[in-house]
Amino acid sequence: MAKQNIYILGIESSCDDTSAAVICNNVVLSNVVANQKIHEEYGGVVPELASRAHQQNIVPVVHQALKQANITKHELSAIAFTSGPGLMGSLLVGTSFAKSFAFGLNIPIIDVNHMQAHILAHFIKEENFKQPEFPFLGLTISGGHTQIVRVDDYFKMNVIGETIDDAVGEAFDKSGKILGLGYPAGPEIDRRAKLGNPKAFKFTKPKVDGLNFSFSGFKTAVLYFIQKEVKKNPNFIENNLNDICASIQYTIIGILIDKLKLASKETGIKHIAIGGGVSANSGIRNALKSGEQKFGWTTYVPKFEYTTDNAGMIAIVGYLKYLKSDFATQDVMASPRLKI
Known part of the structure; x- marks a missing residue:
């Protein structure tokens, strides 16, 4: 008997991107993202503006996702949505949208942990992308999170290291703000880092015990360094921007790789997978690849569109939970501080 196709609509709205995706079994048919440009002028996400924009975007984004997938809403098996963590x-x-839409269609709803989804995005079936072998270490790096997660199975995950203050994405953005770059600064720092000397300026790495991270001291070090140099030469940033960006990126990558090396050594796990918005950074991807030769790692880097916040990753978790009949009830609540 032919296997029945399972169609999951995924909805992601944890921060400032409204996204909807349709997955058929483990293959993404559509993955639509509406970005909110309004936050750029404020240098960061404004929660009130973000929620208003989601309200405007969600219906057209879902409509577009169904249209691109070439299915009707009545063919959906379930609706998966991000329940947390994120902005309330x-x-x-x-x-609210997922609950009411599923209620109207009389199909199940599936609540998804955003951080688990970044890790499980690796299990979306894509040509030329290999899926991680269990157990593996997941490094989730974004504007709001920096974690090393031991992954023994789809839903057996343990956070073994995390930031004790700021996330790595914040370190990029705040450093960029000090340099007068726009928001988000990460992509621009990455672009300029390719043109500069990564060892032009030395920034000390924070000393944090175990597998945890800290980036607040690093941000302060960048601020004091720039203030000191600009006092001596008002054109210092302008004259050295590529080298400064390269040196900042080099230090941040060094912090991440040092902790990954320690995690791999302590656990004996050599399968390493990255996820989250900052995993789009070319320097981090290259450092991870060189780890295959240096440390004997097998590394897994997701397709670019599954690194940032997107509903494709929510839909794949929905599919995996659907197979277990792990459904939520209509009284499920959003949980802004949800843990793995």
């Missing part, structure tokens, strides 16, 4: 107002829009 943003999560509420996605949660």
Whole structure:
């Protein structure tokens, strides 16, 4: 008998991107993202503006996702949505929409942990992308999170290291702000780093015990360094921007790789997978690849569109939970501080 296709609509609204995706079994048919440009002028995400934009975007984004997937809403098997972590107002829009849409269609709803989804995005079936072998170490790096997760199975995950203050994405953005770059600064630092000397300026790495991270001291070090140099030469940033960006990126990557090396040594696990918005950074991807030769790692880097916040990763978790009949009830709530 032919296997029945399972169609999951995924909805992601944890921060400032409204996204909807349709997956058929483990193959993504559509993955639509509406970005919110409004936050750029504020140099960061404004929660109230984000939730309002989600309300405007969610219906057209879902409509587009169904249209691109070439299915009707009546063919959906279930609706998966991000229940947390994230901004409360943003999560509420996605949660409320998913609950009411599923209720109207009389199909199950599936609540998804955003951080688990970044890791499980690796299990979306894509040509030329290999899926991680269990157990593996997941490094999830974004504007709000920096974690090393031991992954023994799809839903057996343990956070073994995390930031004790700021996330790595914040370190990029705040460093960029000090340099007068726009928001988000990560992509621009990455672009300029390719043109500069990564060892032009030395920034000390924070000393943090075990597998945890800290980036607040690093941000302060960048600020004091720039202030000191600009005092001596008002054109210092302008004259050295590529080298400064390269040196900042080199130090941040060094912090991440040092902790990964320690995690791999302590656990004996050599399968390493990355996820989250900062995993789009070319320097981090290259450092991970060179880890295959240096440390004998097998590394897994997701397709670019599955690194940032997107509903494709929510849909794959929905599919995996659907197979276990792990459904939520209509009284499920958004949870802004949800843990893995």
